[in-house]
Every structure is written in structure tokens, then in C-alpha cells.
Amino acid sequence: MTIRFQHDPVLLEETASRLELQPGAVVVDGTVGGGGHAAMILEQTGPDGVLIGLDLDPAALEAAEQRLEPFRGRFELEHASFRILDRIALASGHPQVDAVLLDLGVSSFQLDEPERGFRFSDEGTGALDMRMNPQQQASARDLLAQAPVAQLETWFREYGELRGARRLARAIATERERTQALDCADLVRLVRETGVGRGRRHHPATRVFQAIRIAVNDELGALREGLAAAERALRPGGRLVVIAYHSLEDRIVKHHFREAARACSCAPEVPICICDGVVTLRVITRKPVTPDFSEIEANPRARSARLRVALRTEAEAA
Ligand SMILES: C[S@@+](CC[C@H](N)C(=O)[O-])C[C@H]1O[C@@H](n2cnc3c(N)ncnc32)[C@H](O)[C@@H]1O
Structure with missing residues (x-):
């Protein structure tokens, strides 16, 4: 049966350009949803790139499976939280990946199903x-x-x-x-x-x-763990793109990026560094990327989107 999964991927072009995808790249989409961003990723990493798509919602995975049919053989879908995306990537034979995407929150499909209770x-x-x-x-x-x-x-x-x-x-x-x-x-x-x-x-x-x-x-807890898992999964030079939809999420992303990009995370009152801090990320977007007027007009749900990008450094992640 074909699932009608209505969801316009948000900031699609901006995500594509910020992920800097190359043919053959291995990418984790931690929130595959209906597969909108995933289809773009598979197109740009062809002919032999690999996508590992995760979602907590089995209905989303079914829809993604159908949407990604033209790329059969190049993607794996897992019913799992992005909290453990590094373990899933490792289990599928990819201890290091080239890019991770987290497009947070719920999809329009979930919002539009009354029995799911999101609206x-x-x-x-x-x-x-x-x-x-x-x-x-x-x-x-x-x-x-x-x-x-x-x-x-x-x-x-x-x-x-x-x-x-x-x-x-x-x-x-x-x-x-x-x-x-x-x-x-x-x-x-x-x-x-x-x-x-x-x-x-x-x-x-x-x-x-x-x-x-x-x-x-536990969306905020999942986000904190997911960001750490992404750092562990990414190869040096790999890219992490996160799209947040409300200020609580965006604050966590901004804070995490800032801390990971700072060598020492000791409190200001500590006179000598005791944290052995390492810089694991380099922040690419000082300010978040936001949708333009035409995208918001076409898809009001995009209104609150904030996209941030970071680059993985050589340092070992915790
Ligand atoms: C905004 S939608 C993603 C839409 C997708 N980018 C697309 O283009 O169709 C967010 C998705 O993330 C899923 N999700 C939310 N929290 C998650 C988590 N901790 N782990 C895995 N998936 C999660 C939701 O079930 C939903 O399908």
C-alpha cells in the first residue's frame, strides 16, 4: 500500500549546499521522515554513495522506503533514535561517516494525523x-x-x-x-x-x-545525546547540519557547537585548565541559516527553521 506522506523538506537547497556532498559519500540522516532530504542526499552522492536513515516512527520509515525506491541498494533504514546514530553507523560497517543531518521535530505527516495527537x-x-x-x-x-x-x-x-x-x-x-x-x-x-x-x-x-x-x-535529552553521537561518528572534515524549529532546540545546538569549538570548557573562575579540553568542531554558521520569504509562503511550517553547520576536527570525541 502506498503511504501518503505529505511533508515538504525544509531548507532543502541550503542543506544540500551546506552538506558539501561528494559522490560516494556515506551520510547519516538521523531523522529520515518521508525521505525528502534523504532523496536529495542520495542524488548528490550517486552513483555509489550510501545513506543510513533513522527514524523513531515506523510510518515514516515505510514512507521513506517507498520514496527512496529509485535508490534501492544504496540506503539502509533503521527504526532507531539518533541518540545512537554512531552505533548504528558502526554496525552497518561505517565507523566514520562524511556527514550527518538532523532535521528535528515532527513532520507535517505526523501533525496531520489526528490520532497521533500532535495537533x-x-x-x-x-x-x-x-x-x-x-x-x-x-x-x-x-x-x-x-x-x-x-x-x-x-x-x-x-x-x-x-x-x-x-x-x-x-x-x-x-x-x-x-x-x-x-x-x-x-x-x-x-x-x-x-x-x-x-x-x-x-x-x-x-x-x-x-x-x-x-x-x-525527551526531545532535548535526545538532541544532546544525538549531537555527541554525531561527533563520534563523523570523520575529520565531516559535516554536521542541524535544523531546529524552536528556540529551546536551537539554543542547545548553538551552545553545543560553541563548547565543542572551544579548547577549554572550565568555568571562568577555575584558574588553571583542568578539563583537558579538545576542539572537536569548527562552527561554520555564526548565525543560523533561515528560510527566505518564498519558502515560508509556500510552506508556513518552515517559518521557525534555523539551520546550523559545524565541521568535525581531527580531535578525538568523548
Ligand atoms: C521534520 S521530520 C524530518 C523530515 C525529513 N527530513 C524529510 O525530508 O522528510 C522529523 C522526523 O524526525 C523523527 N524523529 C524525531 N526525534 C527523533 C529521534 N530522537 N530519533 C530519530 N528520529 C526522530 C520524527 O519521527 C520525524 O519523522
Whole structure:
């Protein structure tokens, strides 16, 4: 059966030029999705380049498999997190790779499937799920039913950057005593009743859902581990391209690149270097690359994209 996977790859040309792909290159696409970027990578590395594509979502892998059919024999797809991309590359016979791409977040395909619960409506229809990998981990509904109030508050404050985080966390705790498990409509109603997120440009619940999605998938933890894994996998001179879609992700990428490009990572108050720091990356993009007006007009989802590039040095990675 053919899967209809609607997703326009974001910053496609910019990604292609920044990866500096050569024929025969070995590339890890840590977020293969529907295979949009992957198809471009396979075209540019032909006739014998290799792509290792990972995704947490089996539906995405199925779609990628179909999309990449013309390149059969030159790609491998794995149901795995990019947290362990170095191990996957090694297991497939590539201890060092020429480039790594991480195009973070969710695809339009995932957003458009109501039962995946990535998008909410004002009436609160839709599932409360948000798992990238439907076979693992607790869903959003489970987290909201089980997480301690203090944990909920931290997520709303840190991942949603919301004022009133405690108020909303407490309202959820009170509600769940009554109903056991909240559904999407309950959550949208509680957001409205507590006034959290009011006065923002987007729907008040947008940041609340963002916070829950990040928590369900441990997205920031995965990103930190994925960046370290990419460093371990890349050959000297290899390129790492990361596309982030919100400031929390972009901050982690920027910070990681900056630290990896600095010889010493000791705190400023430490008088003598004790970290034995090594420079593992050279930052290519001082400022992130962003989509132009015509791309945003054609694909509003690209609006928040921030692309950063780093070059792997000779130094050994941790
Ligand atoms: C923005 S989409 C990628 C779209 C892709 N570049 C394309 O052109 O079709 C992000 C994808 O990353 C996947 N994903 C998110 N976190 C992941 C992780 N930690 N490991 C592997 N895949 C992940 C999602 O399931 C989703 O399919």
C-alpha cells in the first residue's frame, strides 16, 4: 500500500549546499521522515554513495522506503533514535561517516494525523498521545495521569516557557483526581480556565502542548545525546547540519557547537585548565541559516527553521 506522506523538506537547497556532498559519500540522516532530504542526499552522492536513515516512527520509515525506491541498494533504514546514530553507523560497517543531518521535530505527516495527537483543536478533539514512536514510552495521556505535580510544573515552565506553570499543574492534578485520565478537551479547557498562555500570538494551549510533546519524547535529552553521537561518528572534515524549529532546540545546538569549538570548557573562575579540553568542531554558521520569504509562503511550517553547520576536527570525541 502506498503511504501518503505529505511533508515538504525544509531548507532543502541550503542543506544540500551546506552538506558539501561528494559522490560516494556515506551520510547519516538521523531523522529520515518521508525521505525528502534523504532523496536529495542520495542524488548528490550517486552513483555509489550510501545513506543510513533513522527514524523513531515506523510510518515514516515505510514512507521513506517507498520514496527512496529509485535508490534501492544504496540506503539502509533503521527504526532507531539518533541518540545512537554512531552505533548504528558502526554496525552497518561505517565507523566514520562524511556527514550527518538532523532535521528535528515532527513532520507535517505526523501533525496531520489526528490520532497521533500532535495537533490540537480549540474544541479539544484529537488524541492526547504525541509519541514519535508509537511502540514505546508513555503517551501524553499517561504522563498527565502519572507525573508528579512538581514535574508537570517544571515541564510547563522550562519546555513551554510559560508563566502560571504551577497553576496549570495543580489544576491538572485536581482534575485527574476526578476523571482518572485527562483527554485533549480537558487539557484545552484547563488551559483556558487557568488563563495560562493568554495574550500570546498563538493559541494559549500551543506552548502547553509543546511542553508535553518535548517531555513525552525527551526531545532535548535526545538532541544532546544525538549531537555527541554525531561527533563520534563523523570523520575529520565531516559535516554536521542541524535544523531546529524552536528556540529551546536551537539554543542547545548553538551552545553545543560553541563548547565543542572551544579548547577549554572550565568555568571562568577555575584558574588553571583542568578539563583537558579538545576542539572537536569548527562552527561554520555564526548565525543560523533561515528560510527566505518564498519558502515560508509556500510552506508556513518552515517559518521557525534555523539551520546550523559545524565541521568535525581531527580531535578525538568523548
Ligand atoms: C521534520 S521530520 C524530518 C523530515 C525529513 N527530513 C524529510 O525530508 O522528510 C522529523 C522526523 O524526525 C523523527 N524523529 C524525531 N526525534 C527523533 C529521534 N530522537 N530519533 C530519530 N528520529 C526522530 C520524527 O519521527 C520525524 O519523522
